[in-house]
Amino acid sequence: MIVVTGATGNVGRALVERLVADGRPVRALTRDPQRAELPAGAEVVRLQHDRPEALFEGATKLFLYVQAGTDLPAAARAAGVRHVVLLSSGIIQDGADETHPIHVMHATVERAIRDSGLEWTFLRPNAFATNALHWAPQIRSGNTVRGVFAGGLSAPIHEDDIAAVAERALLDPGHEGAVHRLTGPEAISNADQIATIGRVIGRDLDFVEVAPDQAGPELFPHLPPQLRESLLASFAATVGVPPEITTTVEKITGTPARTFATWAEDHADDFRA
Numbered sequence: 001m002i003v004v005t006g007a008t009g010n011v012g013r014a015l016v017e018r019l020v021a022d023g024r025p026v027r028a029l030t031r032d033p034q035r036a037e038l039p040a041g042a043e044v045v046r047l048q049h050d051r052p053e054a055l056f057e058g059a060t061k062l063f064l065y066v067q068a069g070t071d072l073p074a075a076a077r078a079a080g081v082r083h084v085v086l087l088s089s090g091i092i093q094d095g096a097d098e099t100h101p102i103h104v105m106h107a108t109v110e111r112a113i114r115d116s117g118l119e120w121t122f123l124r125p126n127a128f129a130t131n132a133l134h135w136a137p138q139i140r141s142g143n144t145v146r147g148v149f150a151g152g153l154s155a156p157i158h159e160d161d162i163a164a165v166a167e168r169a170l171l172d173p174g175h176e177g178a179v180h181r182l183t184g185p186e187a188i189s190n191a192d193q194i195a196t197i198g199r200v201i202g203r204d205l206d207f208v209e210v211a212p213d214q215a216g217p218e219l220f221p222h223l224p225p226q227l228r229e230s231l232l233a234s235f236a237a238t239v240g241v242p243p244e245i246t247t248t249v250e251k252i253t254g255t256p257a258r259t260f261a262t263w264a265e266d267h268a269d270d271f272r273a
Contacts, residue, residue: 001025001026001027001058001059001060001061002019002024002025002026002027002059002060002061002062002063002170003026003027003029003055003056003059003061003062003063003076003081004016004019004026004027004028004029004062004063005029005047005062005063005064005065005068005072006029006063006065006067006068006087007028007029007030007036007038007042007044008028008030008032008035008036008037008038009065010128010130010159011065011087011159011162011163011166012028012063012065012163013038014159014160014162014163015063015163015166015167016028016038016039016042017039017163018160018163018164018167019042019167019170020039020041020042021039022167022171023041024171025043026041026042026043027042027043027045027055027059028042028043028044028045029045029046029047029055029068030044030045030046030047031046031047032046033045033046047068049069049071052071052072052075052076053075053078053079054079055072055075055076055079056075056076056079056080056081057079058080059076059079059080059081060080060081060082060083061081061082061083061084061085061170062076062081062083062084062085062118063084063085063087063166063170064084064085064086064087064109064113065087066086066087066088066089066105066106066109067105070108070109070112073109073112073113073115073116073118074112074115074116076116076118077116077117077118081118082118082119083118083119083120083121083170083176084113084116084118084119084120084121085120085121085123085166085169085170085175086109086110086113086120086121086122086123087123087125087162087166088106088109088110088122088123088124089102089103089106089124089125090124090125090126090181090182090183090244091103091106091234092106092107092110092124093124093181100230100234101226101227101230102227102230102231110122119176119177120176120177121169121175121176121177121178121179121180122178122179122180123162123165123166123169123180123182124179124180124181124182125157125162125181125182125183126154126155126157126181126182126183126243126244127154127155127156127157127183127184127243128156128157128159128162129156129157129158129159129184129260129263129264130159130263130267131156132156132193132197132260132263132264132267133267133270134219134220135147135194135197135271136270136271139194139197139201139205139271140271140272140273141273143198143203143204143205143206144205144206144208145194145205145206145207145208146208146210146219147190147194147207147208147209147210147219148190148209148210148211148212148215148219148232148235149190149209149212149235149236149238149239150189150190150191150207150209151189151190151191151239151240152189152190152235152236152238152239153187153188153189153238153239153240153241153242153243154187154188154190154238154243155183155184155185155186155187155188155243155244155245156184156188156193156260156263157182157183157184157249157257158184158257158258158262158263158266160258161182161184161249161253161257161258162182164249164252164253164255165180165182165248165249165252165253168252168253169252180248180252181244181246181248182246182248182249182257183243183244183245183246183248183257184245184257184258184259184260185245185249185256185257185258185259186245186259186260187242187243187245188260190207191207191209193260193264194206194207195207196260196261196264197264197271199261200261200264200265200268200271201268201271201272212232212235212236215228215232
């Protein structure tokens with residue numbers, strides 16, 4: 001049995017679909033099973049922290065979404081789980097700002113896993129292609145997209161490529177104690193992401209750059225002010241700076257990582273009115 005936390009998130013859902021398609025027993029943890037809409041072959045269970053050991057009965061593997069909590073690794077170990085694959089973050093690397101809120105969050109869970117006695121594999125992806133979905137409301141309502149740092153560069157990774165690596169790390173031997181840094185295959189600017197989405201949906205989209213000090217809650221509606229400021233500083237550091245690009249996806253899965261254009265084609269309906 002493989003337990004998947006964050007099962008209705010972008011990566012977790014893709015992983016559950018992959019494991020079910022491969023005929024693997026999957027227990028998908030979610031806060032709202034009634035609305036999960038996960039594959040019929042998955043055992044969908046409500047994530048509850050009052051008796052976490054019950055979530056892992058009969059399981060030997062765990063895919064952990066960092067926001068599921070720091071209490072789960074020890075509970076999983078006590079229930080018989082032996083190996084955890086953590087969806088961590090590429091922000092954790094040598095020379096990184098260890099006070100950055102995203103760094104602190106992921107490093108805390110990595111430490112809890114190391115202390116739990118579990119065998120572990122850490123996946124550290126950089127920019128997610130799904131980050132582009134925060135532009136979707138603007139694109140659905142018009143052809144002008146307001147955003148920060150038009151020249152900010154990243155190598156966005158498709159969520160299913162992360163899921164593909166997670167699947168192999170869970171099913172294949174040799175990933176214990178490994179840290180896998182994951183990226184997409186090519187650099188692309190924020191402005192070019194918008195242009196790519198426009199080409200896919202058949203519209204000419206314009207990126208209008210907004211000064212960072214004017215990027216208020218309307219551009220980042222779900223982020224608290226402190227985190228928004230930290231992210232803006234991180235985004236500023238990407239302008240004109242070539243991003244890290246790895247070939248880890250292809251090395252582990254045998255298939256090259258998908259481009260941002262492919263991701264946009266897969267998500268075209270999310271940007272259509």
